[in-house]
Amino acid sequence: MSHRTYTHPDVLSVGVAQGWADPETDPTKIDWAPRQARAAIAFQVIDGRPVNPCERTATRYGRNELGHWGEALAADALVSATDRTGRRWIVMVERADGHGWALPGGHVDPGETALEAAVRELAEETGLTIPGAPWQAAPPRYVPDPRASDEAWMVTVLCTARLGVGDRERFPAVVGSDDARQAAWVLADTYEVLLGYLAGAHGGRVFAAHVDMLKRHLATPEVA
Template identity: 45%
Template sequence: MIVVPAHLRPWAVPWPAYSPVDITPPELHAGPGLAVSVAEGWAEPCTDPAGLPDLADRQAAALIPYAIDVDGWPLNPAGRTGKTGRNLGRWGENTAADPIVTAGTGLERRVLLIRRGDCGHWAIPGGMVEPGETAPAALVRELREETGVDLAGLAPVVLARMLVADPRESDHAWVATTAALYQLTEPVTATAGDDADDAAWLPFTSLTALTRALDGFGARLYDAHRPLLSRALAHIGGRDA
């Protein structure tokens, strides 16, 4: 990946020499690998976004507005990333839902996180919104699938609809999420499931306290979720430092 200087990130700024690196993995190129990924349900079959018949509809329904370039390819609203192609299931916006679940108050406050199976980092138990699914439904489903906790009867507070600095993003495929906060009076039993390797209630008085707790057993926080957890702390009166 090439490093993109901040002043050259906006698409409106000319950069004739820009040559992003293609990060498309083999399983998302045409062939048997792509067929398997499509059959597994996480990837769409199209290898050229200009050929997507519903691209205009996707653009209109996006959480974060974005443009389409002269070749018919969607452009990451955050600007140039130094990467082209896709390492996500869909071209353009990949819509996610991230349920942030806390329990307790003050020094006893905890947050429910899962250890991701793909990278081993601790993260919010969220995931992608499925075709035809609403964000509220995805929040409940992802939480139940990854932790066994069912909060279908509890209305969350929507904290943000925002871009996520996902390490898989590129100029033409990225993640935008609906982050919502569920507040419980005390922790409930959580068991890792789906693509989570573990689930636990961790200290959540501040991001520093959370990071320190993870450091204690040689783990780390998923960096893309720091801004979302910071939003939650700001809402409930905690500290993000």
């Protein structure tokens, strides 16, 4: 069992200054009741310290690379389209932090629904807006984020929108911005196809936290 204690220096400096990290360095001083009440996945607090409800990580104490103690709720946007040959494509972004290619997404802001956050993050990271799209939000799910610890972890809501069938060259343009180094339509008939396309076209890999989520979603054939 790991007893490692670690919080990345950026959490305590840049994170606090930019507002994405808790300034409190001692979790036993936090009022946990409100955080537990709004948590998407219930978790325990033992001796004043939050306990990751789904896994033990390599970092027992501290926040590793995440900003908030306990659960951080995110939303991810999975936008798909089918070309005229019946092949499925999805929008992905290359993360600027070097963790690989992921679905556009980010933290759910106070007063915002997960779906609103997914739509906002999609626009911020790719420039893509799809008014009137038939969005669907899945139940919250824990994601095995490599930045997590036993005391700070991520839960996300996968929000999906299918754009139907069209000419590949006429798919809406996407351009990486904000937290995304670049954005692209990625061939994704299956998860294995997605891996091969990312590696061949971009020399890229899938963000570890999104592997299982993408495997599960892409196991279901696209319905035009």
